[in-house]
Amino acid sequence: MLIQQSIMQQSTTAEKFQKRTAEYFIEKAKQAKGKEKFLVALQKSRYISDALQNGLSFSDLKEQGFKFATV
Secondary structure (H helix, E strand, C coil), X not given: CHHHHHHHHCCXXXXXXXXXXXXXXXXXXXXXXXXXXXXXXXXXXXXXXXXXXXCCCHHHHHHCCCCCCCC
């Protein structure tokens, strides 16, 4: 429940945007159980969107350890 509450309360804005690494989300996913794993994936997706809106590029995110599938 604690992870779920922190994810739901977390909102990122330009002023408080914090860079995260892929390792951060991997560790959160390891600690999460059940439905909380889905919430961590949702938080990761939201982080990527926010990162792009705050000036980071896909190259920047790749440097942070994120991996993207290409079609």
